[in-house]
Amino acid sequence: xxxxxxxxxxxxxxxxxTFKSNAQTPKYQQPVLISSAGQNADVALAGILFKKLKLExxxxxxxKESDLEGIKTLVIVPGFSSKGLGAAGISREDExxxxxxxxxxxxxxxxQIVMLHIGGNARRGNxxxxxxxxxxxxxxxxxxxxxxxxxxxxxxxxxxxxTPIKLVDKIVQASDPINKLxx
Amino acid sequence: xxxxxxxxxxxxxxSLICSGSVLSQKxxxxxxxxxxxxxxxxxxxxxxxxxxxxxxxxxxVDAAVTAAFVIGVVEPDGSGLGGGGGILIYLSKExxxxxxxxxxxxxxxxxxxxxxxxxxxxxxxxxxxxxTVAGLTSALENFGTLPLSTxxxxxxxxxxxxxxxxxxxxxxxxxxxxxxxxxxxxxxIYLPDGFPLMEGDNLVQKDLAKTLRIISEKGRDGFYTGExxxxxxxxxxxxxxxxxxxxxxxxxxxxxxxxTGTYRGYQIxxxxxxxxxxSIIEALNILENEDLAKLGHYKASSETLDLMAETFRRVYxxxxxYIEDPNFGYIPIDGLTSKEYALSRLIDISQDTxxxxxYRKTIPGDPINFGEPIDTxxxxxxxVIELDGHTTHLSVIDKDGNVVSLTQTLGTFFGSGFITxxxxxxxxxxxxxxxxxxxxxxxxxxPRSSIAPTIVLKNNKPVIxxxxxxxxxxxxxxxxxxxxxxxxxxxxxxxxxxPRFFCQKFDDYLYVESxxxxxxxxxxxxxxxxxxxxxxxxxxxxxxQLITVDPIxxxxxxxxxxxRGGIAIGY
Numbered sequence: 001x002x003x004x005x006x007x008x009x010x011x012x013x014x015x016x017x018t019f020k021s022n023a024q025t026p027k028y029q030q031p032v033l034i035s036s037a038g039q040n041a042d043v044a045l046a047g048i049l050f051k052k053l054k055l056e057x058x059x060x061x062x063x064k065e066s067d068l069e070g071i072k073t074l075v076i077v078p079g080f081s082s083k084g085l086g087a088a089g090i091s092r093e094d095e096x097x098x099x100x101x102x103x104x105x106x107x108x109x110x111x112q113i114v115m116l117h118i119g120g121n122a123r124r125g126n127x128x129x130x131x132x133x134x135x136x137x138x139x140x141x142x143x144x145x146x147x148x149x150x151x152x153x154x155x156x157x158x159x160x161x162x163t164p165i166k167l168v169d170k171i172v173q174a175s176d177p178i179n180k181l182x183x
Numbered sequence: 184x185x186x187x188x189x190x191x192x193x194x195x196x197x198s199l200i201c202s203g204s205v206l207s208q209k210x211x212x213x214x215x216x217x218x219x220x221x222x223x224x225x226x227x228x229x230x231x232x233x234x235x236x237x238x239x240x241x242x243x244v245d246a247a248v249t250a251a252f253v254i255g256v257v258e259p260d261g262s263g264l265g266g267g268g269g270i271l272i273y274l275s276k277e278x279x280x281x282x283x284x285x286x287x288x289x290x291x292x293x294x295x296x297x298x299x300x301x302x303x304x305x306x307x308x309x310x311x312x313x314x315t316v317a318g319l320t321s322a323l324e325n326f327g328t329l330p331l332s333t334x335x336x337x338x339x340x341x342x343x344x345x346x347x348x349x350x351x352x353x354x355x356x357x358x359x360x361x362x363x364x365x366x367x368x369x370x371x372i373y374l375p376d377g378f379p380l381m382e383g384d385n386l387v388q389k390d391l392a393k394t395l396r397i398i399s400e401k402g403r404d405g406f407y408t409g410e411x412x413x414x415x416x417x418x419x420x421x422x423x424x425x426x427x428x429x430x431x432x433x434x435x436x437x438x439x440x441x442x443t444g445t446y447r448g449y450q451i452x453x454x455x456x457x458x459x460x461x462s463i464i465e466a467l468n469i470l471e472n473e474d475l476a477k478l479g480h481y482k483a484s485s486e487t488l489d490l491m492a493e494t495f496r497r498v499y500x501x502x503x504x505y506i507e508d509p510n511f512g513y514i515p516i517d518g519l520t521s522k523e524y525a526l527s528r529l530i531d532i533s534q535d536t537x538x539x540x541x542y543r544k545t546i547p548g549d550p551i552n553f554g555e556p557i558d559t560x561x562x563x564x565x566x567v568i569e570l571d572g573h574t575t576h577l578s579v580i581d582k583d584g585n586v587v588s589l590t591q592t593l594g595t596f597f598g599s600g601f602i603t604x605x606x607x608x609x610x611x612x613x614x615x616x617x618x619x620x621x622x623x624x625x626x627x628x629x630p631r632s633s634i635a636p637t638i639v640l641k642n643n644k645p646v647i648x649x650x651x652x653x654x655x656x657x658x659x660x661x662x663x664x665x666x667x668x669x670x671x672x673x674x675x676x677x678x679x680x681x682p683r684f685f686c687q688k689f690d691d692y693l694y695v696e697s698x699x700x701x702x703x704x705x706x707x708x709x710x711x712x713x714x715x716x717x718x719x720x721x722x723x724x725x726x727x728q729l730i731t732v733d734p735i736x737x738x739x740x741x742x743x744x745x746x747r748g749g750i751a752i753g754y
Binding site for chain 2: 042045081082083084086089120122123126127145147170171172
């Protein structure tokens with residue numbers, strides 16, 4: 001009988017814990033590193049959002065493993081820009097290799113990854129979508145400006161990978177879910 | 184029954200795959216034809232406004248000027264009142280081509296400007312005296328038939344009421360956020376909540392509408408004198424730029440002859456120097472020595488692509504060594520465009536056995552001996568700072584066979600990023616060389632530019648009107664298009680949809696669109712090229728708007744570049 005009571009108590013504690021973790025928005029820690037996947041300039045816009053929220057962050061378009069030192073959350077802004085790649089002097093393949101290595105390094109260091117897709121249609125299409133897919137599938141949370149998800153590209157990945165996704169209509173509205181993640 | 188269901192499932196799955204990739208799809212090639220007129224521009228609103236003018240009886244110049252004013256409003260990243268350009272006109276009755284150079288010009292006091300090429304190239308310090316209004320009003324007065332108030336009206340409407348941002352503009356705004364953030368007058372229009380407008384948002388430019396209305400009432404003087412000029416001068420100088428009221432007052436477009444050449448029996452007319460028509464003709468002259476049709480199209484033949492790439496980098500080296508404002512130095516234009524000189528450049532290509540193509544070490548040729556003799560001014564240490572240029576091109580033909588090929592620009596995307604009197608100002612100072620005696624900065628001088636609006640005739644009748652934006656890529660793109668049309672007998676749409684590539688002296692890569700097959704890329708690498716693969720239809724390679732004419736039926740065919748959001752329409 002005592003054993004049954006102990007088991008019941010243990011189950012109740014476990015249940016309460018589970019309920020608690022499900023009920024809360026995931027929490028992410030600072031400092032944050034923001035990098036692009038595809039060398040888009042949207043990283044600058046992400047920086048504006050983080051700056052306005054007074055979050056501790058730095059941006060690095062060409063971030064590599066060493067940039068993760070001391071970082072608690074990696075925010076990746078995916079979307080291809082040939083202008084950006086040209087300015088960086090790297091090829092698309094180089095960029096894909098860099099971002100895969102960065103994601104792997106973050107995972108090894110137990111750094112959480114958040115995807116922030118804010119470019120809408122302009123950051124979708126053949127050139128962008130393998131960056132988008134890679135980052136979405138590697139993230140534990142996605143914030144997407146809804147124009148970029150009109151075909152449910154990100155929502156489908158969210159369903160498949162059980163990754164929470166927050167859709168917003170405008171870039172400026174991404175501020176709210178970011179704030180909730182970090183504060 | 185089971186087989187039928189399986190087929191149905193396959194069809195459904197295929198449909199789902201296709202619907203999922205809608206966002207990435209480009210429009211499909213189609214036949215766009217007309218017998219009375221044809222317009223091809225980078226935006227549907229500009230094309231439609233120009234077509235309306237043709238339908239109401241205006242000629243090609245009226246329609247082109249209409250489109251040019253509208254495109255400056257609805258494609259504001261590429262051109263506008265604050266920029267400049269060149270317009271090539273072929274008048275069918277007179278059988279005469281005319282070129283109007285309305286490119287931006289330096290201030291008479293430019294030497295007082297404290298300009299640092301590295302830090303200031305996308306600021307108000309890089310603003311030159313804009314030429315768009317002078318050029319378009321000059322074209323209209325000399326070769327048009329309708330009043331300015333009629334042709335400028337659609338531009339006023341779209342500036343006043345706004346228009347929906349398209350995918351191309353939305354992407355360009357994202358890519359150029361730092362330029363748009365720099366000045367509050369610009370940020371308030373493009374970044375209303377601190378972030379760029381997105382596709383579908385309405386872009387309104389009230390102050391620009393006001394300036395356009397003043398131009399509509401007062402003509403050229405409404406822009407270059409009076410309250411608008413005063414506001415622009417005050418705005419530019421207060422932010423550290425250098426333009427005086429006299430600079431505005433004294434600006435004039437130049438009406439001149441185009442540069443001319445031939446290619447496989449076709450007559451080529453293109454942009455007068457310091458624009459890049461001579462480079463188009465030089466490239467075609469070199470390639471004319473080879474049977475390209477026999478070699479095979481460059482999308483399938485590394486031999487053809489290699490030959491064209493090697494041609495381009497020599498042409499770009501020559502352009503840098505010799506082309507500048509003709510009022511400021513001798514240009515060996517006869518030599519540069521001579522068939523004999525082209526042959527010498529082809530020999531240079533054939534004798535090049537290097538295993539690694541070092542593009543930056545491309546040596547200019549010596550065209551002076553192929554034209555009239557004169558002391559050389561060449562300097563092999565040129566640098567071209569043209570990494571990010573953006574521009575726009577439009578082509579028009581009317582029922583009488585008058586043709587216009589017009590290219591205009593702000594310099595780079597959104598130019599200086601500075602708006603005054605509603606006008607987004609250029610940054611064309613960056614087109615000068617800061618390290619060379621050729622194309623150096625001097626008072627009242629126009630910089631070298633890649634723009635190359637071109638018209639091609641066969642048996643004295645126009646058959647092609649072509650041009651492109653894309654900074655230094657313009658020359659390579661226009662040449663590829665002409666070769667696609669003449670050597671490979673492509674239609675306008677086929678020529679525009681064909682994959683593109685680019686190679687020049689001032690870069691480390693041979694850039695190709697991803698639709699160039701891998702085996703061709705592998706063979707190019709074996710030939711020593713450093714290949715960089717870009718997108719399938721990449722904005723980098725320009726945005727050609729072209730019209731062709733069937734010489735037998737007289738039917739016009741148009742094509743707007745699938746890499747941008749334009750359309751060709753005819754009637």
